[in-house]
Amino acid sequence: xxxxDAQREQVESLLSLMTLDEKIGQMNQExxxxxxxxxxxxxxxxxxxxxxxxxxxxxxxxxxxxxxxxHEDDIRAGLVGSVMGNDPRKANExxxxxxxxxxxxxxxIIGFDVIHGLRSVYPIAIAEAGSFDDxxxxxxxxxxxxxxxxxxxxxxxxxMIDVARDARWGRVSEGPGEDPCLASRFARAKIRGLQNDRxxxxxxxxACTKHYVAYGACEGGRDYNTTSMAVSxxxxxxxxxxxxxxxxxxxxxxxxxxxxxxxxxxxxEYTLRDILKGEFGLEGFVVxxxxxxxxxxxxxxxxxxxxxxxxxxxxxxxxxxxTHIYRDHLRKxxxxxxxxxxxxxxxxRRILSVKVWLxxxxxxxxxxxxxxxxxxxxxPAHVALARRAAEESVVLLKNEGGVLPLKKDAKISLVGTLxxxxxxxxxxxxxxxxxxxxxxxxxxxxxxxxxxxYYPCGxxxxxxxxxxxxxxxxxxxxxxAVVGETVSMTGEASSKANxxxxxxxxxxxxxxxxxxxxVVTVLMNGRPLALQWEAEHLPVLVEAWHLGxxxxxxxxxxxxxxxxxxxxxxxxxxxxSGQCPVYYNHPSTGRPAGKSKFTSKYLDAxxxxxxPFGYGLSYTSFAYSGLRVEEQPAxxxxxxxxxxxxxxxxxxxxxxxxxxxxxxxxxxxxECKDYAxxxxxxxxxxxxxxxxQKRDMGFYNNDAAYVLEPGAFVxxxxxxxxxxxxxxxxxxxxx
Ligand code: NOJ
Numbered sequence: 001x002x003x004x005d006a007q008r009e010q011v012e013s014l015l016s017l018m019t020l021d022e023k024i025g026q027m028n029q030e031x032x033x034x035x036x037x038x039x040x041x042x043x044x045x046x047x048x049x050x051x052x053x054x055x056x057x058x059x060x061x062x063x064x065x066x067x068x069x070x071h072e073d074d075i076r077a078g079l080v081g082s083v084m085g086n087d088p089r090k091a092n093e094x095x096x097x098x099x100x101x102x103x104x105x106x107x108x109i110i111g112f113d114v115i116h117g118l119r120s121v122y123p124i125a126i127a128e129a130g131s132f133d134d135x136x137x138x139x140x141x142x143x144x145x146x147x148x149x150x151x152x153x154x155x156x157x158x159x160m161i162d163v164a165r166d167a168r169w170g171r172v173s174e175g176p177g178e179d180p181c182l183a184s185r186f187a188r189a190k191i192r193g194l195q196n197d198r199x200x201x202x203x204x205x206x207a208c209t210k211h212y213v214a215y216g217a218c219e220g221g222r223d224y225n226t227t228s229m230a231v232s233x234x235x236x237x238x239x240x241x242x243x244x245x246x247x248x249x250x251x252x253x254x255x256x257x258x259x260x261x262x263x264x265x266x267x268x269e270y271t272l273r274d275i276l277k278g279e280f281g282l283e284g285f286v287v288x289x290x291x292x293x294x295x296x297x298x299x300x301x302x303x304x305x306x307x308x309x310x311x312x313x314x315x316x317x318x319x320x321x322x323t324h325i326y327r328d329h330l331r332k333x334x335x336x337x338x339x340x341x342x343x344x345x346x347x348x349r350r351i352l353s354v355k356v357w358l359x360x361x362x363x364x365x366x367x368x369x370x371x372x373x374x375x376x377x378x379x380p381a382h383v384a385l386a387r388r389a390a391e392e393s394v395v396l397l398k399n400e401g402g403v404l405p406l407k408k409d410a411k412i413s414l415v416g417t418l419x420x421x422x423x424x425x426x427x428x429x430x431x432x433x434x435x436x437x438x439x440x441x442x443x444x445x446x447x448x449x450x451x452x453x454y455y456p457c458g459x460x461x462x463x464x465x466x467x468x469x470x471x472x473x474x475x476x477x478x479x480x481a482v483v484g485e486t487v488s489m490t491g492e493a494s495s496k497a498n499x500x501x502x503x504x505x506x507x508x509x510x511x512x513x514x515x516x517x518x519v520v521t522v523l524m525n526g527r528p529l530a531l532q533w534e535a536e537h538l539p540v541l542v543e544a545w546h547l548g549x550x551x552x553x554x555x556x557x558x559x560x561x562x563x564x565x566x567x568x569x570x571x572x573x574x575x576x577s578g579q580c581p582v583y584y585n586h587p588s589t590g591r592p593a594g595k596s597k598f599t600s601k602y603l604d605a606x607x608x609x610x611x612p613f614g615y616g617l618s619y620t621s622f623a624y625s626g627l628r629v630e631e632q633p634a635x636x637x638x639x640x641x642x643x644x645x646x647x648x649x650x651x652x653x654x655x656x657x658x659x660x661x662x663x664x665x666x667x668x669x670x671e672c673k674d675y676a677x678x679x680x681x682x683x684x685x686x687x688x689x690x691x692x693q694k695r696d697m698g699f700y701n702n703d704a705a706y707v708l709e710p711g712a713f714v715x716x717x718x719x720x721x722x723x724x725x726x727x728x729x730x731x732x733x734x735x
Contacts, residue, residue: 127393138192167527387553
């Protein structure tokens with residue numbers, strides 16, 4: 001986000017006209033409040049949802065009919081700077097009040113959670129990241145930006161770029177996985193896609209990188225939980241994606257719920273002011289997460305709401321999401337000298353800058369023709385992109401005996417409640433999809449002309465149906481079993497202590513296997529699952545995640561071999577839940593896991609994940625040879641030959657890793673530095689070249705200083721983080 005001089009002047013001149021109340025109003029975000037029409041009070045409804053008495057779907061149904069308060073009077077009084085929502089006509093209505101009925105006519109910035117698409121939902125982030133396709137990351141974000149604007153949303157609470165290494169955390173689904181390099185490339189591409197097509201105001205939105213920071217390190221994988229880490233780990237693992245996003249021009253950021261080393265990120269001056277705004281240079285503003293300022297009282301870091309508001313404002317929290325603490329307490333705090341007026345001015349300057357940059361003063365409304373076009377249905381190009389993204393995100397984990405691709409005339413027994421449900425394809429944090437656009441796996445196989453009979457048999461929840469299992473086993477030539485997690489088992493507030501296949505699905509698979517028929521197992525889930533038994537006993541495993549509206553079509557194309565899968569895992573898959581956190585780039589220990597008892601491992605579980613980061617097969621095979629590493633003054637010139645040794649064209653992702661053999665701090669056993677995605681014809685070979693800049697071979701120490709230390713390094717290249725070629729090189733000088 002860069003403002004012109006004229007835009008900066010516009011911001012300053014507005015600021016000079018504003019009263020303190022108007023300024024504080026800009027720092028207040030509202031979401032529509034529910035105002036009744038139910039048999040029980042709304043607070044009771046929320047409790048019922050939280051304690052499980054009311055299923056999520058029932059709650060949503062009730063909400064859809066609820067009366068809502070959009071805070072029109074507060075907007076009119078200049079007390080609101082931002083609202084949440086995705087209804088374009090409501091957006092225009094509220095915007096009209098802000099623009100025409102307030103003293104200074106400052107438009108609202110309307111934000112919404114558009115995490116992996118709005119109406120054109122594409123794969124959840126952990127799946128899309130596995131495509132290792134930066135151009136795709138960017139294109140899908142561009143599509144999301146356009147659809148957002150058509151719905152009056154000019155501020156997307158995305159990308160979510162929390163590095164996460166503990167699959168028990170439900171929110172691993174929303175982010176790009178366990179690796180800082182992939183997360184940073186993902187972040188950059190998403191920012192470009194959301195923000196850079198400025199050919200018209202209808203084409204770009206302000207991105208909001210979240211959740212800042214280290215939320216993915218929540219202790220025990222339990223959502224909202226505490227985080228604690230050395231400065232070096234913060235800088236080397238959790239900050240790089242945010243640094244990259246800001247370098248790419250990210251307009252805003254959202255602080256995370258967790259405390260970091262004892263200070264909630266909502267009131268953390270060190271992470272907000274010193275690092276994000278100071279060191280990284282964020283130009284736009286920071287918003288709290290929902291209710292987070294108030295939660296600082298529950299954290300026990302503030303005595304009351306007013307105190308929490310004062311701490312947040314002083315720490316550099318520019319906008320309050322939903323608590324009204326700024327609205328209700330900041331004026332007094334300023335008058336009593338507890339918050340300097342300059343703090344308020346800085347926050348408002350940042351908020352106005354984003355509004356100006358978004359073009360909201362010139363074009364505050366969604367044109368009626370844009371709304372109508374959107375309502376007519378999805379543009380074919382969006383459907384095609386959602387499909388391509390889904391196809392590119394399917395990971396083939398195992399294909400013993402070459403059961404896949406399926407023959408078109410094979411009689412398929414399709415099994416699993418997830419396979420027949422169009423409601424489950426979009427995954428967590430998908431809020432704008434319409435059922436008519438969603439293709440279930442059953443529909444996809446049928447549309448592809450498959451010979452399919454469907455036997456639900458059972459799923460993540462509930463009992464198994466013995467009669468259906470018997471028929472499925474008796475009738476098909478091949479059984480395609482779809483197992484995994486429902487959407488509600490993943491995402492926010494969905495941490496799990498046990499991440500093996502939920503319910504009786506393993507038993508279902510055992511019964512299917514007992515038939516002696518070939519069984520293809522398709523996983524449909526939002527987190528890495530603990531798959532020790534599955535990896536050992538199932539001949540064919542396909543990781544299909546929650547792939548979005550085109551899930552069924554994409555999966556059918558992969559199963560029938562129209563598309564050759566080429567995605568890799570963005571996260572390691574544990575053998576058992578107790579192995580979490582398990583990730584490839586862990587720091588070296590003095591006693592690396594090995595056969596000896598006195599090494600770093602468990603007595604009752606393997607020490608390696610079942611499938612490592614970067615892993616994924618294809619219907620063809622690739623061979624790596626001839627790794628060469630040549631030192632140039634400023635970089636390493638690395639090349640390797642990759643050959644397609646199978647019988648069909650396929651996509652491969654070659655991955656470059658590095659190890660700093662001896663350094664002043666313990667370094668990871670391996671760290672990804674680059675990757676390249678390409679296609680090869682059968683028999684074709686290619687020299688893949690990586691340029692590893694020497695300046696990128698360093699790390700941050702515990703003084704937050706970036707250091708480059710000469711010595712031995714090992715360079716690895718391979719098709720996943722485990723199976724690699726390697727070569728050692730001595731770097732004598734970094735200058
Ligand atoms: C809570 C979530 O943590 C965050 O990701 C989301 O953007 C906000 N609520 C707004 O819905």
